[in-house]
Amino acid sequence: MSGRARIVLKSVVWGIASSPLLLLLYRFLTDGLGANPISYATNLLGDTTLRLLLAGLALTPLRILFGISWQMSLRRLLGLFAFFYACLHFTVWIAVDHFFEWGELIPDIIKRPYITVGMFALTLLMPLAATSTSGMIKRLGGQNWRWLHRLVYLIGLLGVLHYLWLAKKGVNDPYLYAAILAALLGIRLWDWVRRKAWWGLLRYGFVAAIR
């Protein structure tokens, strides 16, 4: 891809990824956040985090399924935006919703599974954000870096679990996110399995057997 095309692509992704924050600011300034502004902001920021995580996790499946790779350069951008929104989501919850009432917050983090997994996911995002620069990739070495960044699969699972566990019955979105995540991880698994030598042998044996 040409340098110009890459700049255009990244600008578009920047625009899309920052639009939820701009929407939030616009609604804040025009008194349009509704009856429960804090809850609205928390939900919007959390939703955006999950969407960006899933978008980041969709890049490799696109390569596997369609053999295209121009989108791979967006991984860092999407990942860092996801981290940014996760931090905002957490900050609104701690600082605005609960006003640093640690006496309530700490027991909640320990006792409420959905909060525990959310905190865990955010904690795991930190080393990934910290090692996202090209310098850090070099310093860690490609292989180590790749291993470390596979944590994002776990983070995706924890993020979706966080939403599943907090939603009330009748709310569909978390199940939709879970289905998308399952598909994105499933494609990777299928790709991994089919590239294994034993899989070819097994399939050969199976086909031979049913003939």
Add this chain to the structure above:
Amino acid sequence: MLIRRAPDIAPSEITDYRLYLNRRSFLIGMAALVLTPPGPAAAAAPPAGEPLPARRNEQFTLEDPLTSFENITMYNNFWEFGPNKDDPSRLAHLLKPRPWTVQIDGHVARPRRYDVEELMRLFPLEERIYRLRCVEGWSMVIPWIGYPLASLIKRVEPTSKARFVEFTTLHDPVQFPGQRKSLLSLSSLDWPYVEGLRLDEALHPLTLLTFGLYGQVLPNQDGAPIRVVVPWKYGFKSAKSIVRIRFVSEQPKTTWEKAAPREYGFFSNVNPDVNHPRWSQATERRIGEFRRRKTLMLNGYADQVASLYAGMDLRRDF
């Protein structure tokens, strides 16, 4: 940080009601002169409905300022329309609250099907200001209009077999899109929505059979044309858009109990000491306020209703 003290007098009590409703469009109009912001205009408050005159019952008022009509009608939990807070106001026009009948049956001496118009005129309507505490941790202060459910119950004469009252909400996927089944409805409640009270709870003078709020007939998104309001219980116990009131001898199996028995008990009394398994119930956000406030035992009605639960373990019978 500025911490706003709640005013002693609600703005709605000073300003003319219609002007009060339009205060935001007024402010937005002023701002628009200066800013002319891009994009769609902020959603306006729904139009005022048909007036429903009622005398305020001074026994049931509160110091707390009223939640605005706009917030009461645009921030709703009414799963029949959908699980998002703006689904009910967005889709409210689909519900046809007239003509409407309510079947009253079960263990009563005088079972009957009432037209809602007739039901509304059986007893004098009064305005009562109640707190409403949602199980999700937010609350409002609402001027409801209705009469005690006890008046109606006495009229239909429950027999000695009647120990519980069961309320059923309209089941009609045409009027209630949230009841429609689709491939994507992966998680859904059992319809129709069923709620219930013990007979002594239903007979309690606080339990209000409700036809209106803020001086007008109930907006569709608030449970038109007829609902109950049980102010010391979490909001979902107050059944909306009721089509049937049945007197039964067994404790009714309620919708949320069926959906998540560990989370929503039959009683579901507001109780800051008994947490929802997934979140704390110690505090709540009053809509319109910035800081959370402490949730009151039985939503602040403990001196009136605690005796109903004497000798009961409220942790077990949550």
